[in-house]
Amino acid sequence: MSLLRLEALSKRFGEHWALKEIDFDLEEGEIVGLVGPNGAGKTTLFNLITGRHKPSSGRVWFEGKDITFYRPHEIQRYGISRTFQSSRPFARMRVLENVVVGRIFSGKFHLFPHTEDTNMARQLLELVGLAHKEDALAGELTLSERRRLDLARALATEPKLLLLDEVVAGFSPLAVKQAAELVQRARERGVTLFIVDHFMSLSLTVSDRLLALDHGEKIAEGKPQEVMRNRKVIRAYLGTRHDDEAQSAER
Amino acid sequence: MWTTVLVSGITLGSFYTLVALGFALIFGVTHTFNLAHGELIVFAGYVAYWMWKTYGVSLLLTFPAAILATLVLCLILQRLFSRLREPMEMNSIVLSFGLAILLQNGMLFFFSGDYRLIRVPLLNQRIHLPGLSLSYGQFTLLTISLLVLALTYVLLHHTYLGKALRATIQDRESAALAGINVRGMGILAFAIGAVLIGLAGPLFGSIHYLYPTAGLQATLIAVTITIFAGVGQIRTLILGGWILGFAESCTVVLLGASWRELVSAIMLLTLLALRPHGILGREEQ
Numbered sequence: 461m462s463l464l465r466l467e468a469l470s471k472r473f474g475e476h477w478a479l480k481e482i483d484f485d486l487e488e489g490e491i492v493g494l495v496g497p498n499g500a501g502k503t504t505l506f507n508l509i510t511g512r513h514k515p516s517s518g519r520v521w522f523e524g525k526d527i528t529f530y531r532p533h534e535i536q537r538y539g540i541s542r543t544f545q546s547s548r549p550f551a552r553m554r555v556l557e558n559v560v561v562g563r564i565f566s567g568k569f570h571l572f573p574h575t576e577d578t579n580m581a582r583q584l585l586e587l588v589g590l591a592h593k594e595d596a597l598a599g600e601l602t603l604s605e606r607r608r609l610d611l612a613r614a615l616a617t618e619p620k621l622l623l624l625d626e627v628v629a630g631f632s633p634l635a636v637k638q639a640a641e642l643v644q645r646a647r648e649r650g651v652t653l654f655i656v657d658h659f660m661s662l663s664l665t666v667s668d669r670l671l672a673l674d675h676g677e678k679i680a681e682g683k684p685q686e687v688m689r690n691r692k693v694i695r696a697y698l699g700t701r702h703d704d705e706a707q708s709a710e711r
Numbered sequence: 712m713w714t715t716v717l718v719s720g721i722t723l724g725s726f727y728t729l730v731a732l733g734f735a736l737i738f739g740v741t742h743t744f745n746l747a748h749g750e751l752i753v754f755a756g757y758v759a760y761w762m763w764k765t766y767g768v769s770l771l772l773t774f775p776a777a778i779l780a781t782l783v784l785c786l787i788l789q790r791l792f793s794r795l796r797e798p799m800e801m802n803s804i805v806l807s808f809g810l811a812i813l814l815q816n817g818m819l820f821f822f823s824g825d826y827r828l829i830r831v832p833l834l835n836q837r838i839h840l841p842g843l844s845l846s847y848g849q850f851t852l853l854t855i856s857l858l859v860l861a862l863t864y865v866l867l868h869h870t871y872l873g874k875a876l877r878a879t880i881q882d883r884e885s886a887a888l889a890g891i892n893v894r895g896m897g898i899l900a901f902a903i904g905a906v907l908i909g910l911a912g913p914l915f916g917s918i919h920y921l922y923p924t925a926g927l928q929a930t931l932i933a934v935t936i937t938i939f940a941g942v943g944q945i946r947t948l949i950l951g952g953w954i955l956g957f958a959e960s961c962t963v964v965l966l967g968a969s970w971r972e973l974v975s976a977i978m979l980l981t982l983l984a985l986r987p988h989g990i991l992g993r994e995e996q
Contacts (some may be wrong), residue, residue: 468868514886531894534889541888550881552944553874561878565890571870617890 461524463488463652464621471504471517478504491643491653493663495697502656503545506623507705509543511535539620543627547606551599558598558609559584562616562680581585584612611642622646624655628662653694691702714843715876716960722728722849724736724956725856726914732863733907739880739942740900743792744798746807748933749926750814755781755912756921757822763829770831770917778909785905789898820921826920834917852914859910861967876900880942929974935979
């Protein structure tokens, strides 16, 4: 049984098909990169998995359970967490508190703050390299610090599957390298990862497999090197102009 | 004379903060802009008045009944508001405007249009302390208001439920991603708001005449202070309450009591001119 199974998943906004009949299986322990040009439907796919949007048709299965129409916090409690493309911490809370919030409903509920939760939050801040910032207001962090905080917050809920949406967009090569190490460390904690990464700077180095989308359709899946050589993928990324000309010449 | 003004300003201001807190919390968590807030306070005041008048229950002992009655009413209202679609702020203003009129007429029917006051003679006696003198009424108002504000502060900042509420105020989607049931938090916010309203009502009825449309002033106060402070920030709410209370006390001394009700209206207009983003009480994301 795969951890996550997408079954003919489609999403239509008005006349526009954001996603069309996506079938995909994610196995436990994998790191899968979700790639494709702007507007390919990557974020929409994440929104469907996390319950933010409901699909027009199709099903989402998680550990053999149909979670298609569960509410976001329920899906979260079953073990799927995500980060947003634009980082969204609780801006008026301290960094440590931001992470602790993820612990509130993740285990046995306590009314008053629990030392174990605080300790775990500190460990996670250590992991992402923000330990020295625990008392800063989250709203005052830099972009790269916010993204690292996002990761710590997501891990605080102890997800089985973590969806990362453009975590390294705008990062320097060095920062991308550090992020890749973080992703590996998350996997070592037993987390399966699904990574949206438009420029593939992260997913090419860490992914076991890639899933490529274009205009809401699956155009390729498989080993990163194979997907990269796939003609449809190259065409999607480099534009279709030459190809169109070639096709019209053929006609 | 100025110590008197200061004492009365801080007393009134603390009470105003209590009046605003329920509104701010409900608005922050659920985006329900409840124009019937003042009517709910007057309703709780009437419940207390009725118990005091009919059964001779002392003011402090009317609180449980006032809280319970408001809680039931607020949870019914929560069901209504939760059916609204986005944009929540706009739709809830329209719905609650209608509800306010409905509540006013209901109260007119049950309690008539007469002016009622919970008169407790003891509250007019004065306590003399070195350098200042205040009435038992002011002392009670100040103590209860500050105590409730402090308890709410502890609840919001030092318990997990409070942290979940504040997280929901700051970003609902991120909150849901942290496993927080946003709808559940909405019900909780209405429940806590109802307790705060149930506490404010009897106090309101002991310092201000109760009549079916008396709630307008309380709504205005709640809206003004909330816009000044933004939601979910009790310390700033208190500051806003004190400024408003002090401004009213000064006005009463300098211009006379009849000008008092204008103060919050003018403060609201000034705030809207100076901080137009404050209407939503949230920072830009």
